Amino acid sequence: MKMLVALLLLLTLSNAVKINGEEDGQCDYKLTLEPRPHSVTISEFGAVGDGKTLNTIAFQNAIFYLKSFADKGGAQLYVPPGRWLTGSINLTSHLTLFLEKGAVILGSQDPSHWEVVEPLPSYGRGTELPGGRYRSLINGYMLHDVVITGDNGTIDGQGSVWWDWYSSHSLNYSRPHLVEFVASDYVVVSNLTFLNAPAYNIHPVYCSNVHVQNVSVSAPPESPHTVGIVPDSSDNVCIEDCIIKMGYDAIALKSGWDEYGISYGRPTTDVHIRRVHLQSSSGSSLAFGSEMSGGISNVLVEHIHLYHSFSGIEFRTTKGRGGYIEKIIISDVKMENIYLALAATGQCGSHPDDKYDPSALPILDHITLRDVIGTNITIAGQFTGIQESPFTSICLSNVSLSINSGSPTSWVCSNVFGFTESVFPEPCPDLESYSNSSSDCFSFLHLNGKAAAL
Numbered sequence: 137m138k139m140l141v142a143l144l145l146l147l148t149l150s151n152a153v154k155i156n157g158e159e160d161g162q163c164d165y166k167l168t169l170e171p172r173p174h175s176v177t178i179s180e181f182g183a184v185g186d187g188k189t190l191n192t193i194a195f196q197n198a199i200f201y202l203k204s205f206a207d208k209g210g211a212q213l214y215v216p217p218g219r220w221l222t223g224s225i226n227l228t229s230h231l232t233l234f235l236e237k238g239a240v241i242l243g244s245q246d247p248s249h250w251e252v253v254e255p256l257p258s259y260g261r262g263t264e265l266p267g268g269r270y271r272s273l274i275n276g277y278m279l280h281d282v283v284i285t286g287d288n289g290t291i292d293g294q295g296s297v298w299w300d301w302y303s304s305h306s307l308n309y310s311r312p313h314l315v316e317f318v319a320s321d322y323v324v325v326s327n328l329t330f331l332n333a334p335a336y337n338i339h340p341v342y343c344s345n346v347h348v349q350n351v352s353v354s355a356p357p358e359s360p361h362t363v364g365i366v367p368d369s370s371d372n373v374c375i376e377d378c379i380i381k382m383g384y385d386a387i388a389l390k391s392g393w394d395e396y397g398i399s400y401g402r403p404t405t406d407v408h409i410r411r412v413h414l415q416s417s418s419g420s421s422l423a424f425g426s427e428m429s430g431g432i433s434n435v436l437v438e439h440i441h442l443y444h445s446f447s448g449i450e451f452r453t454t455k456g457r458g459g460y461i462e463k464i465i466i467s468d469v470k471m472e473n474i475y476l477a478l479a480a481t482g483q484c485g486s487h488p489d490d491k492y493d494p495s496a497l498p499i500l501d502h503i504t505l506r507d508v509i510g511t512n513i514t515i516a517g518q519f520t521g522i523q524e525s526p527f528t529s530i531c532l533s534n535v536s537l538s539i540n541s542g543s544p545t546s547w548v549c550s551n552v553f554g555f556t557e558s559v560f561p562e563p564c565p566d567l568e569s570y571s572n573s574s575s576d577c578f579s580f581l582h583l584n585g586k587a588a589a590l
Contacts, residue, residue: 161374161408161410161436161438162372162373162374162406162407162408162436163347163374163375163376163408163410164408165374172209172210172211172212172232173205173208173209173210173211174202174205174208174209174210174211174212175211175212175213175214176198176201176202176211176212176213176214177213177214177215177216178191178194178195178198178213178214178215178216178220179216180198181194181195181197181198181201182194182197183195183198183220184218185216185217185218185219185220185239186218186219187218187219187221187240187242188221189221190221190222190223190244190249191220191221191222192222192223192224192225192244192249195213195222195225196225196226198213199213199225199226199227199228199231200228202228202231203228203231205230206228206229206230206231209230210229210230210231210232210281211230211231211232212231212232212233212234213231213232213233213234214234214236215233215234215235215236215239215241215286215289216236216238216239217236217237217238217239218238218239218240219240219242220239220240220241220242221242221244222241222242222243222244222249222273223243223244223246223249223250223251223273224249224250224251224270224271224272224273224274224275224312225273225274225275226275226276226277227274227275227276227279227282227284228279228282229279229280229281229282230280230281230282231279231281231282231283232282232283232284232285233274233283233284233285234285234286234289235285235286235287235289235290235291235328236286236287236289237286237287237288237289238289239286239289239290240289240290240291240292241273241274241289241290241291241292242292242294243273243291243292243293243294243295243312243314243334244294245294245297247270250270250271250273250312251270251271252268252269252270252271252309253268253269253270253271254268254269255267255268255269255310256269256318256341257396257400258341258342258368258369258391258392258393258396258397258399258400258402258429258430259392259393259396259397259427259488260393260394260395260396260488260489261488261489262309262310263310263393263427264302264307264310264311264335264361265307265308265309265310266489267308267309268309268310269309269310269311269312270309270310270311270312270334271312271316272312272313272314272315272316272339273291273293273312273313273314273315274291274314274315274316275315275316275317275318276316276317276318276320276323277317277318277319277320278318278319278320279317279320279321279323280320280321280322281322282317282320282322282323282324283323283324283325283326284315284324284325284326284328285324285325285326285327285328286327286328287327288327288328288329289328289329290328290329290330290331291314291315291328291329291330291331292330292331292332293312293314293330293331293332293333293334293337294332295332295333295334295335295355295359295362296332296359298311298312298334298335299334299359299360299362302360302361303360310335311334311335312334312335313333313334313335313336313337313338313339314330314333314334314336314337314338315330315337315338315339316336316339316340316341317339317340317341317343317346318341318342318343319341319342319343320340320343321343321344321345322344322345323340323343323345323346323347324346324347324348324349325338325346325347325348325349325351326347326348326349326350326351327349327350327351328351328352329351329352329353329354330351330352330353330354331354331355332355332356332359333353333355333362333363334362335361335362335363336362336363336364336365336366337353337355337362337363337364337365338351338353338364338365338366339366339368340366340367340368340370340373341368341369341370342368342369342370342402343370343371343373344370344371344372345371345372346367346370346372346373346374347373347374348365348373348374348375348376348378349374349375349376349377349378350376350377350378351378351379352378352379352380353365353378353379353380353381353382353386354379354380354381354382355381355382355383356383357383357417357418358383358417359382359383359384360383360384361383361384361419362382362383362384363382363384363385363386363388363419364378364380364382364385364386364387364388364414365378365380365386365387365388366387366388366389366390367389367390367404367407368389368390368391368392368404369390369391369392369397369400369402369403369404369430370404371403371404371405371406371407372406373404373406373407373408374407374408374409375387375407375408375409375410375412376408376409376410376411376412377410377411377412378412378413379412379413380412380413380414380415381414381415381416382415382416382417382419383416383417383418383419384416384417384418384419385416385419385420385421385422385423386412386414386415386416386419386420386421386422386445387409387412387414387421387422387423388419388420388423388424388425389404389407389423389424389425389428389432389435390404390425390427390428390432391403391404391427391428391429391430391431391432391459392427392428392429392430392459393427393429393487393488394429394456394457394458394487394488394492394493394496395429395458395488395491395492395493395496396429396488397427397428397429397430397457397458397459398429398430398458398459398496400430401430402430403430403431403432403433403459404428404430404431404432404433404435405431405432405433405434405435406434406435407434407435407436408435408436408437409422409435409436409437409438409440410436410437410438410439410440411439411440412440412441413440413441413443414440414441414442414443414445415442415443415444415445416445416446416447417444417445417446418446419445419446419447419450420445420446420447420448420449420450420479421440421442421443421445421447421448421449421474422437422440422442422448422449422450422466423447423449423450423451423452424450424451424452424461424464425451425452425453425457425461425484425485426452426453426454426457426484426485427457427485428452428453428457428459428460428461428498429457429458429459429496429498430459431459431460431461431462432459432460432461432462432464433460433461433462433463433464434463435463435464435465436465437464437465437466437467437469438465438466438467438468439468440466440468440469440470441470441472442469442470442471442472442474443471443472443473443474444472444473444474445473445474445475446474446475446476447474447475447476447477447479448469448471448474448476448477448478448479448510449466449469449477449478449479449505450476450478450479450480450481451464451479451480451481451500451503451527452480452481452484452485453481453482453484453485453498453500453522454482454483454484454485454498454522455482455494455495455496455497455498455522455524456487456492456493456494456496457485457496457498458493458496458497458498459498459499460498460499460500460501461498461499461500461501461503462499462500462501462502462503463502464502464503464504465504465506466503466504466505466506466508467504467505467506467507468506468507469505469507469508469509469510470509470510471508471509471510471511471513471537472510472511472512473511473512474510474512474513474514475513475514475515476514476515476517476518477508477510477513477515477516477517477537478505478508478516478517478518478519478532478535479517479518479519480500480503480518480519480520480521480527480530480552481518481519481520482498482500482520482521482522482525482527482551483520483522497522497524497525498522498525499525500521500527500528500530501527501528501529502528502529502531503527503529503530503531504531504532504533505531505532505533505535506531506532506533506534506535507533507534507535508532508534508535508536508537509536509537510536510537510538511538512538512540513537513538513539513540513543514539514540514542514543515539515543515544515545515546515547515548516537516539516546516547516561516563517532517546517547517548517549517563517564517567518547518548518549519547519548519549519550519552519554519564519566519567520548520549520550520551520552521550521551521552522551523551526551526552526553527551527552527553527554528552528553528554529553529554529555529570530552530553530554530555530567531554531555531556531570532554532555532556532557532559532563532567533556533557533558533559534557534558534559535556535558535559535560536558536559536560537560537561539561546561546562547561547563547564547567548564549563549564549565549566549567550566551566552566552567553566553567553569553570554566554567554568554569554570555567555568555569555570556568
């Protein structure tokens with residue numbers, strides 16, 4: 137069987153999502169498949185796929201061996217069918233990790249198999265507890281050209297023990313994720329199933345040129361604060377053709393926490409999300425923030441299905457965050473059975489410590505939501521900005537939401553300014569405060585059937 141790996145077209149993928157309508161979204165740049173010239177199987181290094189034998193050393197030895205092929209076209213680590221238990225492992229550049237159908241990488245439920253590492257500099261501490269954090273199950277640090285793919289193999293974090301420890305406040309460090317890339321570029325994650333992450337599933341942070349395609353991600357509805365895909369202070373990101381069902385958020389864009397994120401100063405920008413099916417039990421199907429102190433901008437979201445969720449689309453921030461969420465375009469949205477369809481709040485989230493600057497006010501500006509259809513919605517929209525920094529240019533066009541009989545109110549608005557056109561039910565007056573959409577709001581130009589911002 138000829139194993140293929142994805143090598144990116146470096147020139148085309150380095151193009152950003154432009155805000156002048158002259159470029160397509162990030163996902164429109166195609167990948168070219170080329171075979172790695174070298175391949176080994178994890179069982180060659182003594183790994184046993186019985187679900188009981190700890191294979192951390194076997195994975196580490198295999199990856200160390202394959203590192204020698206980095207300047208020879210790279211190499212592939214093949215994981216055959218079986219249940220392969222491991223602790224945290226670190227990948228290397230020019231590597232493909234390929235999981236065959238029936239292959240399951242299992243995360244150990246022994247915390248001693250997960251190394252404790254320093255917090256991310258843009259967060260200043262663990263996101264859940266002060267101090268360090270557990271290293272993720274599969275890691276990449278300062279890597280180039282890395283692929284995690286397969287024939288629908290599975291990565292299972294066996295997160296139930298972590299959820300219990302988290303809920304009982306028994307942990308000394310913040311929970312680990314399933315896959316995390318830090319300061320890496322040209323990363324592909326595709327054709328896999330992710331199950332039961334302790335916290336996040338896929339977390340690219342400080343990365344460039346990341347492509348997540350055709351993955352299924354899930355955790356039980358009761359799993360506490362589990363999140364699907366989290367682009368964090370990263371640019372040129374594509375997420376497409378994914379099915380995500382999580383306890384908290386399905387997709388959440390972030391960029392650092394209060395003074396640490398402001399100081400690090402790396403935004404999440406040039407992101408394209410399309411053809412995804414998202415469900416979140418207690419959070420939002422698609423979330424921005426609340427940790428957004430480095431800024432989030434130039435995001436195109438299109439052709440998405442949100443269902444059976446507490447919140448559909450939510451923008452989150454609070455005083456002390458600083459940063460901005462701006463130039464966001466979301467179109468062609470289908471919602472079903474959502475409690476709160478659309479939301480933006482300036483009163484969300486905690487602070488890492490008492491050193492944050494309460495006068496660091498976030499900006500939320502130029503947000504366009506267009507062509508949205510929703511059924512069995514309880515609350516259409518809740519937009520509550522910050523008095524000292526109101527949310528501006530919130531633009532809704534061609535939005536039709538069918539409100540159920542249990543709705544206390546359709547819209548809640550304060551400290552927000554925007555423009556609406558063809559919106560049902562009729563929005564609050566604050567969202568109709570702009571009389572001229574072309575001068576104050578993003579508008580859409582349909583070029584070759586695609587929506588682009590002007």
